[in-house]
Amino acid sequence: MQRIREGVYLLEAGRTVNAYLLESGTGLTLVDAGPEARADALIEEIEHAGFHLDDLERIVITHAHADHAGGVAALLRRRRVKVYAHPDDIAALEGKEPMYYGRGPWGWLRRKAARTEPLPMVVPASPRDPIRGLPHWQVLHTPGHTAGSLSLFNPVHGLLLCGDAIGARNGKLTLADQLVCDRATAVQSLELLASLDVEVLACGHGHVQRPRAWQKIETLLGKKTLAR
Ligand SMILES: [Zn+2]
Numbered sequence: 001m002q003r004i005r006e007g008v009y010l011l012e013a014g015r016t017v018n019a020y021l022l023e024s025g026t027g028l029t030l031v032d033a034g035p036e037a038r039a040d041a042l043i044e045e046i047e048h049a050g051f052h053l054d055d056l057e058r059i060v061i062t063h064a065h066a067d068h069a070g071g072v073a074a075l076l077r078r079r080r081v082k083v084y085a086h087p088d089d090i091a092a093l094e095g096k097e098p099m100y101y102g103r104g105p106w107g108w109l110r111r112k113a114a115r116t117e118p119l120p121m122v123v124p125a126s127p128r129d130p131i132r133g134l135p136h137w138q139v140l141h142t143p144g145h146t147a148g149s150l151s152l153f154n155p156v157h158g159l160l161l162c163g164d165a166i167g168a169r170n171g172k173l174t175l176a177d178q179l180v181c182d183r184a185t186a187v188q189s190l191e192l193l194a195s196l197d198v199e200v201l202a203c204g205h206g207h208v209q210r211p212r213a214w215q216k217i218e219t220l221l222g223k224k225t226l227a228r
């Protein structure tokens with residue numbers, strides 16, 4: 001576990017997939033839960049760091065992909081809490097629609113490899129439906145990677161948790177690896193994120209980017225090479 005700043009921690013049990021733990025006066029919030037196969041390791045990581053699963057109050061899923069949502073069902077078996085996601089990804093999380101992994105053979109292969117148990121009763125979160133108990137975090141709709149991708153932004157600390165709306169690889173930001181399902185929408189989401197004063201950027205994959213992460217987001221946006 002890595003402390004990003006006071007009350008915000010990066011969980012590393014998902015190996016190549018990041019999850020985040022937020023500590024506030026209203027208990028613990030888990031943002032994403034890694035893949036199903038790493039769920040026990042994630043729970044262990046939380047408990048070894050001295051946190052108690054009994055203090056977990058809510059889980060926020062940045063988007064409906066198995067590498068981020070696969071671990072949620074196992075956590076819910078340990079502690080029943082509310083699970084939040086953007087309305088446009090809820091049907092996929094509840095197993096009422098297939099998760100979307102893009103078109104073509106790669107999309108097909110990824111969908112085939114993805115393992116997730118359908119989740120019961122996911123609660124909508126969006127700019128219009130802020131998350132109860134997370135008053136300092138703005139919910140942003142940042143579609144493109146999936147239709148219901150969401151990001152969480154803490155304007156006081158300039159801290160952005162963006163799921164897979166942006167990827168971080170070798171110290172550089174990218175859209176290329178992000179299996180973008182709708183590229184034009186993804187670029188619009190990037191424009192929204194570039195308009196924020198992001199000091200620290202915490203993506204769904206790769207290292208945390210700081211300081212002045214907004215500069216890197218602007219550079220990515222300015223690139224004409226946003227194509228694959
Ligand atoms: Zn994803």
Ligand SMILES: [Zn+2]
Nearest residue numbers: 065067164204
């Ligand atoms: Zn991912």
